[in-house]
Amino acid sequence: MPQYQRREVQDWLNLFEQQKQSGLTAVAFCRQQQINVQTYYTRRRDIRLQRTSSKFVRKRLAIPPSASQSAMEVVARCSALAC
Numbered sequence: 001m002p003q004y005q006r007r008e009v010q011d012w013l014n015l016f017e018q019q020k021q022s023g024l025t026a027v028a029f030c031r032q033q034q035i036n037v038q039t040y041y042t043r044r045r046d047i048r049l050q051r052t053s054s055k056f057v058r059k060r061l062a063i064p065p066s067a068s069q070s071a072m073e074v075v076a077r078c079s080a081l082a083c
Contacts, residue, residue, distance in 0.1 A: 012043050
């Protein structure tokens, strides 16, 4: 029965950086490192989602009845990963 290595988020981030620096495709890198390719892609997606979604804050606005017919401007910042 194969042994599976449980990796922490920082371990995955290091692997993603190593893959990028190696010049190998993700598939070739995973073969070389004996990492399941599907696991690699899943962890990369999940970690990206965690890192981008945690930067948003839910905010409720109290709009007075008299302002309900006025215009509202919403300004949003985008990061390289989110937009």
